[in-house]
Amino acid sequence: MASQSAWTTVPHDPPPRGGWASRPRYAPSDFVTLLWRERWLMLIVFLVIALAGAGFAFTMKKAYPAQASLLIQLGQEYVYEPRAGDAARGAVPDTSSLVQSEVEILQSAQLRERVIRKIGLAAIYPDLAKDYAPATPAEKALIMAKGVESMGKKLEVGSAPDNPVVRVGFEHDDPAMAAKVVNTLVEEYLIYRRNVLIQPGSMAMERQRVLFEDQLQQADAAYQTFLTTNDIGDFNAQKASLTQLIGQIEAQRSAAEVSLQDRQARLATLDAQLRQIAPEIGLYRDIDPAAATRLAALRLQREEMLSRYRPDSQPVRDVEAQLRQLEGAVGSGRTQTDGARRLGVNPVHQTLQTDRIQTAAEVAALQQSLATYGRQAAAATQQLQRLASIEPEFQALSMDRDVLQSSVRDFTVKERQDQAARQIAAETNDNIRIVDRAVPSTKGKSLRKPVLALALLMGLFSALCAGLIRMFLRPGLPTPASAARTLDLPVLGAARLKAA
Known part of the structure; x- marks a missing residue:
């Protein structure tokens, strides 16, 4: 038969929660009492940590x-x-x-x-x-x-x-x-x-420049070979010269054709004029002075006879009759007769003939010039066509040569500029200015106080943690109030633990 408990069980009371082995229940007021019981442990923990922290703090030097x-x-x-x-x-x-x-x-x-x-x-x-x-x-x-x-x-x-x-x-x-x-x-x-x-100059740029220079030498050699093979000094100048020459020849040929047409028309006009003008003309003729001489002689004879005879004398009247008859004949022109005549070259015909000869010579010269201009134009056109046929090859060689020359020039300039910039930057630091230099400080900084304060705080915290751990690890019910709350029973009295 099971033993009966010393306590009377009331049907309406709640059942007990495990007796003395149940977890104690604490109130805030219990912590003060319980921690006070662990004051010596807490004091030891606090002193150990605080002294250790203080010792470490006082060993720190000022910075x-x-x-x-x-x-x-x-x-x-x-x-x-x-x-x-x-x-x-x-x-x-x-x-x-x-x-x-x-x-x-x-x-x-x-x-x-x-x-x-x-x-x-x-x-x-x-x-x-x-x-x-x-x-x-x-x-x-x-x-x-x-x-x-x-x-x-x-x-x-x-x-x-x-x-x-x-x-x-x-x-x-x-x-x-x-x-x-x-x-x-x-x-x-x-x-x-x-x-x-500012790194040292990269060899890549120099190698690229040397590579371009080698390629430029090859391009120059190909360019010179092309000019020598085709017997060309300066392609562009020769092409421009041929174009200009053809233009001049065409202009001269056109002018010669106009001049030829003018000279041919002038030659035809001169031929027509020469056919109309006699080649010879009379230069002069001699006039017979017999009637005038006879008339003068009769007048002289009349004057002589008047000196010897009377004006109404028969000899004088005969002379006057002859004189009147001769004057009438002279006045009517019955006494005029042609003398000797001389013929010569017609100067107009001669001038026209000279102009015709000169014009014919000019026509022949112009015809010869036109033939020469035609041959020159054909030769220049043929040479220009030859240049046009090889121009694509020349343009390709010139383009490669110009591009390589530009590349060599650009890389040379960049290399020189980069070298100059590195030298200038290596010798100066103009963009970095020292505003304030460091001087020895008279006031040092130390972490003694923060470390000491931290050590005290750590000591307090560690002591509190040690007291709480010790409090929770103690067996039994530490206080009457805790026992009453834990067992849900009133505590009638408390007795001190007797030493064994």
Whole structure:
């Protein structure tokens, strides 16, 4: 028979929840009491962590910051110069991209290594330098990498958006060393960025130029062979000369044809005139002066007779009668007779004959000129047709030659300009201005207070966690109130645990 419980079970009461093995139920007021019971454990945990954090905080050294400022401006090294053609020539990045590129160079590990090697690893990081001298080459590289990494942790490089000013900062235990590192970093940056942005001249451009020069020599040889084979000095000049010559010949032939027609018409006119004009004409004729002489003699005789005779004398009247008869005959022209006549060449006929001979000669000369012009025009036209037949080959050779000459010239100019730009950029850094150099700082920064505060907070938190864990891991019901809530029974009394 099963044993009966000491408690009376009421039908309407809820059944018990597992007795003493049930999970205790706590109220907020229980935590204060229970944590107070674990005060010594919590105090020990707090003191251990706080003292450890305080010891670590007081071992930390002060770090002295040094800062420098750089003004970044657009330089020739950022202007895009295409290797061939002019596409996008002169394109430049915006200010943000420009500054970000310079920031990346300032943050590069190679630049930090250059600074460490210039100043000396022992001066910046003495602890690392102790193991550097006896180390092997591989170990030295590892130690140097650690130094570069350590410098990267203390190095700060940054800029504001759309602001061309870049600030470089570094922290070190020695303020003078911090300033020296920053200034050395800036100086090495001005040198190192040239190696990054201005690479040595590429041999590809020179090789391409040499290739074009070889091809140009071959094209020149083919061009000269073509001219020599076809007996041509200057194709374009010879073609233009032939075209001009043909034009002149045609113009002269047209003028000769017009002149020939004019001379032929003149010759026909002269022939017609010559047929109408006698070749000979009378030059002069002699006149018989007998009647006039007789008339003068009769008059003289009358005067003589008047000196001897009376005017009405018979001899005088006879002479006067003869004189009147002779004067009447002379007046009527009965006494005129032709004398001797002389004939000669007609000068008009002679002039016309001379003009005809000259015109006939001109006609013959013009006919000969027309024949000559025809032969010259045919020869020039034939030669021009020959040039036209070989012109495609000449144009192809000329085009290849011109293109290669232009390519050689362009690549030579680009090579010279690129070389000049590299030399100028290698000697100057006009687009990078040092606004402010680093100086040793008089105020150091230390993490003692933050570390100490963090250690105290960690100690409090750890102590609280230890107290809570200890509280929850204790067996039994810690307080009467917790027992009443856990068992749903009233607690009538409490007794202290007796020592065994």
